[in-house]
Amino acid sequence: MTHHRLIPALPEEISFDFPDGAFARVREILKARRDFDIGSYKDKYMKRRIAIRVRATHAVSVDDYCELLARSDGEQELLLKGLTIHVSQFFRNRPAFEKLREAVFPALFARLRQEGREEVTIWSVGCASGEEPYSLAIILRDSFAEELKKFKVSLVATDIHEGILDVARKGVYGPERLQDIPDGVLDRWFTKVGEKFELAPPIREMVAFRRGDLFDPVSIIESDLILCRNVLIYFERSEQERILNGFALALRTGGVLVLGKAETLVGETRRRFTTLCPVERMYVKNRFSAY
C-alpha cells in the first residue's frame, strides 16, 4: 500500500520529518532525468526545499508529488531551480575583490613572469548568474590592462544549473545585483536598458560559461586561481572535504583558493593549503599537497 503523508504548511525554518522513501524517490528521478544528485547536499536543507515545491504544486501527498515530478519536465526544472540557490551580486563581499586586486593578482602575474609562463586559468565554481566571474573580468580590465596584453587569461565559470548559465551569458542585471560595485564601474561597463543594466561585450567576452558538476571529475579545470564562494555551505562536511581535495588537485603549485565568508577548510584539507588571508578565506595550495 502506498504510504500517503501530507506535508504540513509549516514556515520554512521549522524542520519536519520528510519521509526518507519519498526523498529517495526524488533523488532517483533527478539523478536519472537531470543528472543532479541531491544525495551530496545537506539532507535537511534539501528536504525543506522539496517540501516548498510539494506545497506550491498543491500535491495532496509527497507520493503524488513524486508522480508529478517523474512525468513533468517543467516541474523538474522548477524543483532544480528551488534546490540550487542562485543569489549573487557583483563584487559580493567587496573586500575580497579588493584583496584580489591589490595582492592576489599582482602576485599571480609576478609568478607567471618568474616561471616564464604565458597562460593563466581562473575558475569560478558555482558561478550562478555570472556576477562573480564578471567582477573578476572587470578588475582585470580596469587594473591589469598591460598583463592582459602579455598573458592569455582564461576565465572559466561553471555551474550545475544550465538555466542560470543562460542568464549569465545574457549579462543583463537588475539594480539589486549592482549595489556593491566600485565607483565608475557602472558608467564604464554597463548600459541602462529600461529598468535593467546590460554588461558591455568586452567584459562578457572574457568569460566562458560551462555546465559543470563539482562532483564530476570531468568538470575539474586545472587552475591558478579558484573561487568557490557560497557553494560549500549547502553540502555535508564529508562532501565539502571531497570538493576541497579536488581543488587541491586542480590548483597548480602556488595557486590560490577563495571560499565564501562563512566557509572554511575542513578536516584533512587543512594540510593541503596555507592560509593567505583568514578574513577573506583565501588559501594557497601547499607545494606538496597532492596525494
Ligand SMILES: C[S@@+](CC[C@H](N)C(=O)[O-])C[C@H]1O[C@@H](n2cnc3c(N)ncnc32)[C@H](O)[C@@H]1O
Ligand atoms: C549561492 S550561489 C553562489 C554564487 C556565487 N559563487 C556567489 O558567491 O555569489 C550557489 C551556486 O552553486 C551552484 N551549485 C550547487 N551545486 C552545485 C554543484 N554540484 N556543482 C556546481 N555548482 C553547483 C548553484 O547552482 C548556485 O548557482
